[in-house]
Amino acid sequence: MQIVWLSLNALPMKLLRLPVFFLCLLTVVSGCEKFELSPYQEQPLTDDLPYNLNALNLARLKAAEPSADDTVTIIYTGDSQRFYDRLEDLVRKANELRNVDFLVLSGDISDFGLLREYRWVTERLSMLSMPYLCAIGNHDLTASQGEVYRRIFGDKNYSFHYKNYKFLVHDTNGREYGFNGNVPDMGWLVQETRDTVVSWFVGLSHVPPYDGDFDRKLELPYKNLFNATPGFILSLHGHLHGYSASYAYDDQVLYLTSNSVQKEEFVLIKLIQGSIIQQRIPY
Amino acid sequence: MNMRRWAGIVSFIALGIAASAQRDPLFPKSFAVAQFAGSTGLLSVGFSKVSRCDKIELGLLYGFLPKAYGGVNHSVSLKFAWNPWQLRLLKKLRIEPLQLGGFICQNFNKGAEPAWGSRYPKNYYWWPRATRFHPAVSAQLAYVAGTRHIDRLAYYFEANTNDLYIASYFPNRHALSVYDIVFFGMGLKLYLR
Numbered sequence: 350m351q352i353v354w355l356s357l358n359a360l361p362m363k364l365l366r367l368p369v370f371f372l373c374l375l376t377v378v379s380g381c382e383k384f385e386l387s388p389y390q391e392q393p394l395t396d397d398l399p400y401n402l403n404a405l406n407l408a409r410l411k412a413a414e415p416s417a418d419d420t421v422t423i424i425y426t427g428d429s430q431r432f433y434d435r436l437e438d439l440v441r442k443a444n445e446l447r448n449v450d451f452l453v454l455s456g457d458i459s460d461f462g463l464l465r466e467y468r469w470v471t472e473r474l475s476m477l478s479m480p481y482l483c484a485i486g487n488h489d490l491t492a493s494q495g496e497v498y499r500r501i502f503g504d505k506n507y508s509f510h511y512k513n514y515k516f517l518v519h520d521t522n523g524r525e526y527g528f529n530g531n532v533p534d535m536g537w538l539v540q541e542t543r544d545t546v547v548s549w550f551v552g553l554s555h556v557p558p559y560d561g562d563f564d565r566k567l568e569l570p571y572k573n574l575f576n577a578t579p580g581f582i583l584s585l586h587g588h589l590h591g592y593s594a595s596y597a598y599d600d601q602v603l604y605l606t607s608n609s610v611q612k613e614e615f616v617l618i619k620l621i622q623g624s625i626i627q628q629r630i631p632y
Numbered sequence: 633m634n635m636r637r638w639a640g641i642v643s644f645i646a647l648g649i650a651a652s653a654q655r656d657p658l659f660p661k662s663f664a665v666a667q668f669a670g671s672t673g674l675l676s677v678g679f680s681k682v683s684r685c686d687k688i689e690l691g692l693l694y695g696f697l698p699k700a701y702g703g704v705n706h707s708v709s710l711k712f713a714w715n716p717w718q719l720r721l722l723k724k725l726r727i728e729p730l731q732l733g734g735f736i737c738q739n740f741n742k743g744a745e746p747a748w749g750s751r752y753p754k755n756y757y758w759w760p761r762a763t764r765f766h767p768a769v770s771a772q773l774a775y776v777a778g779t780r781h782i783d784r785l786a787y788y789f790e791a792n793t794n795d796l797y798i799a800s801y802f803p804n805r806h807a808l809s810v811y812d813i814v815f816f817g818m819g820l821k822l823y824l825r
Contacts, residue, residue: 383814383815383816384668384669384670384815384816384817385669385670385671385815385816385817386669386671386673386674386697386701386702387671387672387673387695387697387702387703387705387707387739388671388739388764388794388796388797389697389703389705389739389741389743389762390697390701390702390703390705391702391703392701392702393702431799431800431803431804432803432804433800433804433807433808434803434804434805434806434807436807437806437807460796460800461759461796462743463796464702465797466800469800469807469808469812473807490743491743491757491761492743492762493741493742493743494742494743495743496742496743524751524752525751527749527751528751
């Protein structure tokens, strides 16, 4: 310590450069996002984060919609929360596949609902060669009531037509709302399933209806609505972090749950004239 | 860990600091601080006690993040730093090259109640909802005023991370670097005696 002090005293003028060094350091990092205002901030200081990604990806999907081919090919995964190493592997594998229409993430995009995590995830997903669409998961709602998710991806409930299918993406994270009877939004689902333009319907949401985190009061109306909708063939979920497939209610609807990104395997789903073909692909 | 208990601990220590009156032999100095960024808010203000020979700083920081910058978020932090070295540069200039410490930051915003609500079973989520634990290092450059009441004025630059970023880093050491989880803040401290 004494030696350091002496040498510093011996070279005072040279060390005047230290404050200059400080200023240089500041310049290097200034104006950039490295000055974190709060982990809970809902938008970054600089406006370089993508917004409304679901709408942008939908536009990309519709623009490339082929008229001749009516098969829909989907990469199905979920729960990317805090699995950045594996997410890079997944993106690499997905980009090797040909003729994939889009990728779906069945919720829990982030682990803690923080802006920083969405940045880490979207940076990696932006490397995908196909559009990707997200549903909201319970973890996405744990900070700022899902406001960061809403800014980056858009509405919690949205639907779209693709080829002869209608996809209903919606929020089923009942526990996050204290099982208030409004999530999933049955009114919205009823409205959306009245569509007669398409032949088939596919649901995409995070918590499956038979799980304890789904609002128990709504389980029956939910599964009954799906069963009563002609052409409702498939309901995609996440949350359980493991692949499963079952006709959970012994009706026409196949319920799938996705692997989490960590499981090093996604499912390639082909929808051909209302029939479902699944292929499990390791990465 | 129960969040109400944490809030209790923070306010208890706050009261303790407030109660420790002017001439404390263990903490003879104090400082007022204003900070930009640093993960506690857009702007934060606070007050700390400083131990003998400027070795330990312990205090509170209140931070505010306005809506226009992605809030609203309020935070109250209990902040600690160990300040082992003071090096004299010039007669009036002092550099304190490394301060090691951290802060426990309780956030208050619309989405983060201080505790997980009763709608969750016990240990449904493993992390405290809005209480973040930030390790921090800083360096500061001080102008020594040496008047009767003002000891020195310091500019500091601080790097911090938090428990959730650390938990994100370790399983992903290929995808994330240490620099990815480190964030900066800076501010001014007015040391009083």
